[in-house]
Amino acid sequence: xxxxxxxxxxxxxxxxxxxxxxxxxxxxxxxxxxxxxxxxxxxxxxxxxxxxxxxxxxxxxxxxxxxxxxxxxxxxxxxxxxxxxxxxxxxxxxxxxxxxxxxxxxxxxxxxxxxxxxxxxxxxxxxxxxxxxxxxxxxxxxxxxxxxxxxxxxxxxxxxxxxxxxxxxxxxxxxxxxxxxxxxxxxxxxx
Amino acid sequence: xxxxxxxxxxxxxxxxxxxxxxxxxxxxxxxxxxxxxxxxxxxxxxxxxxxxxxxxxxxxxxxxxxxxxxxxxxxxxxxxxxxxxxxxxxxxxxxxxxxxxxxxxxxxxxxxxxxxxxxxxxxxxxxxxxxxxxxxxxxxxxxxxxxxxxxxxxxxxxxxxxxxxxxxxxxxxxxxxxxxxxxxxxxxxxx
DNA sequence: CGGGTTCTGGACAGGTCAGTTCAGAACCGG
DNA sequence: CCGGTTCTGAACTGACCTGTCCAGAACCCG
Numbered sequence: 001x002x003x004x005x006x007x008x009x010x011x012x013x014x015x016x017x018x019x020x021x022x023x024x025x026x027x028x029x030x031x032x033x034x035x036x037x038x039x040x041x042x043x044x045x046x047x048x049x050x051x052x053x054x055x056x057x058x059x060x061x062x063x064x065x066x067x068x069x070x071x072x073x074x075x076x077x078x079x080x081x082x083x084x085x086x087x088x089x090x091x092x093x094x095x096x097x098x099x100x101x102x103x104x105x106x107x108x109x110x111x112x113x114x115x116x117x118x119x120x121x122x123x124x125x126x127x128x129x130x131x132x133x134x135x136x137x138x139x140x141x142x143x144x145x146x147x148x149x150x151x152x153x154x155x156x157x158x159x160x161x162x163x164x165x166x167x168x169x170x171x172x173x174x175x176x177x178x179x180x181x182x183x184x185x186x187x188x189x190x191x
Numbered sequence: 192x193x194x195x196x197x198x199x200x201x202x203x204x205x206x207x208x209x210x211x212x213x214x215x216x217x218x219x220x221x222x223x224x225x226x227x228x229x230x231x232x233x234x235x236x237x238x239x240x241x242x243x244x245x246x247x248x249x250x251x252x253x254x255x256x257x258x259x260x261x262x263x264x265x266x267x268x269x270x271x272x273x274x275x276x277x278x279x280x281x282x283x284x285x286x287x288x289x290x291x292x293x294x295x296x297x298x299x300x301x302x303x304x305x306x307x308x309x310x311x312x313x314x315x316x317x318x319x320x321x322x323x324x325x326x327x328x329x330x331x332x333x334x335x336x337x338x339x340x341x342x343x344x345x346x347x348x349x350x351x352x353x354x355x356x357x358x359x360x361x362x363x364x365x366x367x368x369x370x371x372x373x374x375x376x377x378x379x380x381x382x
Numbered sequence: 383c384g385g386g387t388t389c390t391g392g393a394c395a396g397g398t399c400a401g402t403t404c405a406g407a408a409c410c411g412g
Numbered sequence: 413c414c415g416g417t418t419c420t421g422a423a424c425t426g427a428c429c430t431g432t433c434c435a436g437a438a439c440c441c442g
Contacts, residue, residue: 022306023307024217024303026215026217026218027217027307029398029399029400030399030400030401031398031399039420040419040420040421040422041400041401041402041420041421041422042402042403042404042419042420042421042422043419043420043421045400045401045402046418046419046420050400050401051400051401100306101305101306102306103302103305107302107360108302108303110360110361110363110364111294111298111299111302111303111360111363112215112218112299112302112303114292114294114363114364115213115291115292115293115363116214116218121363121364122364124364125364125365128361128364128365151377151380152373152376152377154373155373155374155376155377155380156377156381158357158361158370158373158374158377159354159357159373159374159377159378159381161357161361162353162354162356162357162358162361162374162378163350163353163354163357165353165356165357165360165361166349166350166352166353166354166356166357167353169298169301169302169356169360170301170319170349170352170353170356172301172302172305172306172312173301173305173312173313173315173316173319174316174319179349182343182345182346182349182350183346183349183350183353185343185346186342186343186346186347186349186350187350187353189342189346190347190350190381190382191381220428220429220430221429221430221431222428222429230390231389231390231391231392232390232391232392232430232431232432233389233390233391233392233432233433233434234389234390234391236430236431236432237388237389237390241430241431242430242431383442384441384442385440385441385442386439386440386441387438387439387440387441388437388438388439388440389436389437389438389439390435390436390437390438391434391435391436391437392433392434392435393432393433393434393435394431394432394433394434395430395431395432395433396429396430396431396432397428397429397430398427398428398429398430399426399427399428399429400425400426400427400428401424401425401426402423402424402425403422403423403424403425404421404422404423404424405420405421405422406419406420406421407418407419407420407421408417408418408419408420409416409417409418409419410415410416410417410418411414411415411416412413412414412415
């Protein structure tokens with residue numbers, strides 16, 4: 001029918017995701033996106049409506065990806081406390097292993113654009129709610145077996161999520177591991 | 192000696208702080224700052240070196256201000272659990288009362304610029320450390336009286352700080368109170 | 383009131399921004 | 413190999429960006 005694209009649009013979203021992830025939304029220029037994706041300006045605007053649109057797609061893809069990863073980690077078998085500890089420690093290690101300390105793209109988006117962009121707010125809110133729901137199910141499992149004490153499982157799940165945000169935020173400016181592992185230790189101890 | 196400034200440079204920093212607080216660093220233009228402070232371009236650049244310099248001063252002032260406020264709240268007498276609950280609830284109420292959901296300026300700065308700006312990273316890290324130290328002292332007081340159980344007080348303090356970051360981050364996109372009070376409830380229960 | 387200093391408004395400069403346009407290249411089916 | 417469609421590179425647009433500059437106004441002190 002016609003000349004095919006010389007690139008994979010989905011792969012380009014992945015590349016754009018990385019670019020936004022490092023620099024945030026406002027500080028990332030369309031030129032940065034061209035370089036990061038390898039696309040020419042016209043190809044980029046021919047495929048995506050705007051910088052804003054591409055950002056939303058990247059955010060959506062990030063949500064799908066992390067949803068899967070987190071579900072895998074949280075639906076493991078074994079002692080609930082250990083599952084949660086491993087889950088949080090993985091965030092710690094990821095943060096410290098990343099030279100750019102990018103943290104969580106959804107969190108970064110919520111903080112940078114939360115109040116100014118309803119679509120972004122909704123997307124990140126959904127991301128947050130999903131992990132809270134998964135965490136709640138895990139905690140309820142621990143309560144059913146008697147491993148964990150009683151109490152509002154949803155509230156506890158939200159506290160664990162807050163601990164995760166703490167890791168991502170503090171990890172953005174902290175270079176030592178203790179500032180982050182303390183959060184994990186205190187969180188797991190208090191379940 | 193000469194003509195005096197028609198404005199108070201300190202008050203202007205306060206005004207600039209509010210402007211940055213709403214829009215973040217990158218998305219705030221020098222024009223926005225002129226409008227927000229009421230200064231003309233030349234006065235602004237005559238008084239502060241650059242947009243970046245003004246941002247740093249605003250951030251520093253924010254740190255001083257919140258340090259004082261937080262110390263007042265956390266050094267109150269009474270049951271430690273109640274002091275911490277009131278402290279966290281105040282953050283919840285402030286967040287929900289603010290139509291722009293600005294959250295915490297230091298946190299926003301850490302997330303937006305953390306990895307790209309060493310000076311900002313250091314400033315926010317200091318802010319975080321200060322509140323953690325104050326919180327640790329409070330928790331140790333509770334442990335001394337037997338009100339709180341044993342355990343690493345600094346680690347617990349860091350978890351409380353993580354809970355606070357959770358309130359600020361989630362509060363930026365959540366409109367209902369429960370998402371935030373759950374964090375407070377679970378946090379205070381688990382001390 | 384006058385000399386010296388500082389402040390202020392507005393115009394200006396050069397660069398970068400997001401997004402558009404278009405001519406020509408690349409591809410496909412027939 | 414050709415007609416029709418789509419993609420791509422590069423130039424372009426107009427707006428906005430940060431920061432500078434300067435002429436004149438405002439002020440203080442003697």
